[in-house]
Structures are given as structure tokens and as C-alpha cells.
Amino acid sequence: MASLTGAHTTSPANVQLRRKKVPWTAKEEELLKMGVRKFTSVNDRNIPWKKILEFGSSVFLMGRTTIDLKDKWRNMCKGSPRAK
DNA sequence: CTAGGGTTATAA
């Protein structure tokens, strides 16, 4: 008994607050670009992230949300033009 | 549901 091996499934101390910092995969960026390029229209000012997420829900990582897509796209587009 | 802002963590 006394099997105090701890370690359940995620690192020594369980990280309850804030998810793990998982870097986006190349497939994610590709699918995101493809979805936006294939969905967004000249009539649709906004971006149907919801549709895009469902479009590649099989490839997207687990725990990804529409907020994350918008965030990545914005953070990328902001630091894309003109390398600082 | 989509858009914007603020904060945290990691790398250079």
C-alpha cells in the first residue's frame, strides 16, 4: 500500500489553473489558413471560426476553441507585416 | 457567435 507514487498523468504537480502551453502544430496553421481562405467571403466581414473549427475538428488539437483560432490569427497577423 | 484586451510563460 502506501503507493504514493503520485504522478497521475500530468507532471509532478497537477496544473489546475491555466491549461498547458501547447505549441500550435503546422497542421493547425495550415488548416486554419485553408478554412479561412475557403470560408471567408467578400460578403462576410466576420470570420466563421465555428465553421472552421468544425471543418478541421478532426485535425485540431484537443481543447482548441474559436477564441484560440482568432487569437492565433490576430497575433500572427500583428507580428507578420514588418519584422521587428 | 465574433472581436478585443490583458496576462503568463518560454526563448533569445
Place this chain on the structure above:
DNA sequence: TTATAACCCTAG
């Protein structure tokens, strides 16, 4: 310390 990438919360 600064910059980059990612995550969470709030507002329209």
C-alpha cells in the same frame, strides 16, 4: 529584460 506564442475574460 525584451519579444514571441498561447490562454483566459469581457464586451458588442
